[in-house]
Amino acid sequence: MEASSFGTLNYIALIVYLGAIMGVGVYFAKRQKSADDYFKAGGRIPGWAAGFSVFATTLSSITFMSIPAKAYTDDWTFLIGQYIAIAILPIVFWFYIPFFRKLNLTSVYEYLERRFDVKMRLFGSISFMLFHIGRIAIVTYLTALALMPFIDMSPLTIVFLIGVLCIIYTFLGGIEGVIWTDVIQGIMLSGAAILIFLVICFNVDGGVTEIFSMSAREGKYFPAEQFRWSWSESTIPVLMIGFFFASLQQFTASQDVVQRYIVTDNIEETKRALITNAKLVACVPIFFFAVGSGLFAYYTQNPQLLPEDFNTGGILPFYVISQMPAGVAGLIIAAIFAASQSSISSSLNSIAACFTSDIYEKISDQPSAEQKLKVGRILTVTAGILGVCASTYLILSNESEIWDAFNSLLGLMGGPMTGLFMLGIFVRKANASSALVGVVSSIATVVCVRYFTDLNFFFYGVVGTLMVVIVGYLTAPLFKNTLSDADKEQLTVGKLAKA
Structure with a gap:
């Protein structure tokens, strides 16, 4: 598979997408007149859009590519985690949303100071900021690494397109620009998953029936042995417990998601946002796993199409570039870019919100709304540059172990x-x-x-x-x-x- 096969039409599709995303940031730039606009969107975001944003934020490009690869090589057991994330929503509705709405928080970690003291607030905020700078680096790096074999771009160019353009539109549009680009990106992610699956169904002898029959014969859904209890392996009971607590952390203690609770006009719109997210989570990930099953059926029937010693982690972009029509493949690669940028832009704005609210306001003497907006934008650029530099370092050194360990430790x-x-x-x-x-x-x-x-x-x-x-x-x-x-x-x- 040669990189040059990406083709002119695919590049045009990718460039059009990147240009449209930049246009959204420019459009919303004129509304950013204060820190309240930049971090809370002035309460102007409808619930359904905030829900799309939560969905796009929590689905990175690595998830976009790794779920089909997981279904291709193993089974569907990780789908359990998606529904566990839906199961925690009643807890979030009844207890957490009222807290965050009524207290009128910019940073969720403000609550920790009111309830405990400033040390707990700084612990929460600084931990979040460090983790998400590392997350920006890892997501950008792994996306560049995954796409590099399939498109005629150097990894540094991919990092630039993902990172620098993301910094620019987040800098300009604030959380409002981030959310509306997330809507575009969420639609692209969902549409890409459905489109790829439909194309595979037409390419597999026997169509959709054969895809699901083959997966059933090979035990690639929920194998019986995965229902056993284990302390050391990721069996289904372990997944259910682990995803419950991971989802609880994301929806109750992570600024990038909790920030979506305060961008709507009222609490009912906030709840509508999470219901929209739940609907998307209930439906879209199934298509990602189905794509993995479809790829398994397709390459089982056509093994000669896979290069020897192929890394199955890149099975999705490989299929897209080699089998999808020109132009359409470019749009799907753009969807992978979208998945990366939606996660990164949310991290950038959330880091800026935490620093401005939890640190700058503590050390500054009653800063004005304009000053806080300026600091927020400076932090958006600073965090983005740190993430891009870290990604560049990983690419040039070709060693990810140190940063993986760093990111993993902060994840704890x-x-x-x-x-x-x-x-x-x-x-x-x-x-x-x-x-x-x-x-x-x-x-x-x-x-x-x-x-x-x-x-x-x-x-x-x-x-x-x-x-x-x-x-x-x-x-x-x-x-x-x-x-x-x-x-x-x-x-x-x-x-x-x-x-």
Whole structure:
């Protein structure tokens, strides 16, 4: 498979997409007059658009390519995780959304200072920012690495197109531009998955019936052995528990998703956003797994079309470039770019929101709305440049181990962060000191579990979350709680949750 086969029509389709995304950023630039516009969109976002944005944000280009590869080489068991993400929504509706809406937060970590102290706020905010700078680097790097064999571009050019253009339109359009580009990107992702599957159905002898029959014969859906319990392997019970806590972290303690709760006009629109996201999550990922089954059937019938020693991780872009019509292939590669950019742009705006709200406002003397907007834009560029530089380093050094370990270690903070919000909202007698003891105990325990046991990584979030809540609850009586009764009522399950 030669890179030059990408072709002129495909390049035109890709360039048109990139130009359209830039146009969205330019269009919304004129509305960015204050930090409230830049980080909250002035409440102008309809619920359905915010829902598309949540969906596109949580589906990176790596997911776009890895799900079909997973279904191609293994089975559909990871589909379970998508429905677990839907199952947590009642918890989010009843408890978390009222908190974040009523408190009028820019950064979700503001809550941690109100409930505990500034140390907890800085812990949450800085952990989030560092993790997402690493995430930008990893997503950009892996996307460039995956596409490099199939399109006539150097990896550095791919990094530039993904990263630099993403910085520009996020800088210009703020969260409003990010969300509306996410809508475009979400539609492209969904449409691409459906289109690829339909094309494969026409190319496989026996069509859709043969695709699903072959997968059933080969045990590529939910094999019986995957229903067993295991402490070290990713079986279905482990996946269900792990995805529950991972989804809880994403929807209750991660700025990039929680920020979508405050961009709508009212709480009903916010709930509509999550319902829209749930509908998309319920339907679209099935097509990604079906694409993997379709590719398995197609290349089982046509093994001569696969190069020797082919890396099946790139099976989706390989099929797109080699079998899809010219122009259409370009649009689908553009969808892979879209998946990458939707995740990165959300990270950029969220990092800027956290820094501006959690750090700049703390050290500055009552900055104006214009000053906060300026700082937010500077941070958008700074975070983007750091991510692009890190991606460039990974490409030039051809070594990802250090950054993978860094990103993985920071990812372990998700459990403690989820537990910290749980402790604050549901345990009234918890206080700043008990929260600190809980977080330190949680981090130490998770690090020990990771390096000294063979416990499956899906349990890390479970251990991290429960340790904060349990230790924070047990040690609370040892320390003085400085919150007034009125603050406890406002900042825990009580009036706010019922409002």
